[in-house]
Amino acid sequence: MALPAIDTVVTFPVGELIASATVVHVAPFGEGLAVIADRTSIHPVDRAWPDQPADPGVLRVDGREVAIRDALVAATDGTELHIGDIPVRPGTDGWTFVVAHVVDGDAEVAEGDEIELEADGEARRALSIGHTACHAAALALNRALAGRWSKAAREDALGSPDFDGIAIATSRIHAMGSVDRYRLNKSLRRAGFDATGLGDELDALAASVDATLAEWVAADARVRVERVGEHLSDRRTWVCELPEGSARIPCGGTHAGSLGELGAVHVAFELGDDAGTPVLTMTTTAQPGAA
Ligand SMILES: [Zn+2]
Incomplete structure (x- = not known):
């Protein structure tokens, strides 16, 4: 038919x-x-x-x-x-x-x-803030983990090895936040990522990511979605004008207009295990209006 x-x-x-x-x-x-x-x-x-x-x-x-x-x-x-x-x-x-x-x-x-x-405007705003926080946290995580790479890896838009892009298994956006799961598997280790002792450093890792996010939120970095056409499958890109430069991530979602809208952003990490493969989970939470 x-x-x-x-x-x-x-x-x-x-x-x-x-x-x-x-x-x-x-x-x-x-x-x-x-x-x-x-x-x-x-x-x-x-x-x-x-x-x-x-x-x-x-x-x-x-x-x-x-x-x-x-x-x-x-x-x-x-x-x-x-x-x-x-x-x-x-x-x-x-x-x-x-x-x-x-x-x-x-x-x-x-x-x-x-x-x-x-x-629904309220639900959309909460998801947009969650999605923008997710991408900003991913870039801050790449930076915080840069020292764990011993070989040249694909870089993100800010020049850090793209841990998020290489290791991401699932990403879930919810109201005002996100949960990202990264697989620390053999191919990631072969690519040069060293996860030794990571489990003992999760709080320090979170503090480092939070500090970067606080800087970027304070700078109220502008966010926009670029697209090559108006149809659903036309490629769209999240662009954030960070102090370090213009960050770009392919993205089909909706976003806040600037990082200032996120208020305070905090991440928390957990190191788990999926059938023998270590899995790092990053939970990101934005609190609009909080400083
Ligand atoms: Zn996205």
Whole structure:
């Protein structure tokens, strides 16, 4: 079965909460419906890298308001719509990536309807602060661990070996913070990272990361999301104008406008074990308004 040509302009990367749109496709999804529109302000979760959760929000149609139960990245090659679990990588030729807004099955919404989508502003702000804190903490962690590298490794935008980019296993953004898990496996050690004694130095590591973060927050470094196009799969980059230079991290999420919005930022570390592989967990917490 051929689908109509569908595509979605996304406005959440520039911080928008409300979008006026036209429904371009409605498909059954579980017990509910997946609504695809030509435009959306709702950030969807990407199941391939589920770092930032979906925005809670509402869909308005014909004066009625319908809760958005979930928002997922979906993709189509023109024949079938894959919602959530997508067989190809973003940017694959011939595939279009869109946002599927999941609503209850009895929501009366149909192709061609004019709708308004609105993301919950408070939840978005808390996730944006959490996501910005996550990236800033990753860069501060790279700097704090730089002395543990004995070989030249890929560098981050500030010139430190990119521990975060090389060792990250999972990253989860939540309101006002994040949890990042790093695998300290054999290939990381072969690449030149020495984890000896790390377990005894976790408090010192946290103090070092916190000190860097405090400097950057005090500088109120500007943050923006750069993008090469307005569609969901167009490459987007988090850019932060730190005192040391312009930091860049590929990122599909939403962000604060500057590090000053984060208030006080603190990290805590735990060293665990996953089937014999040491795993370093960094928990990052922002307290807007606190100094
Ligand atoms: Zn990100």
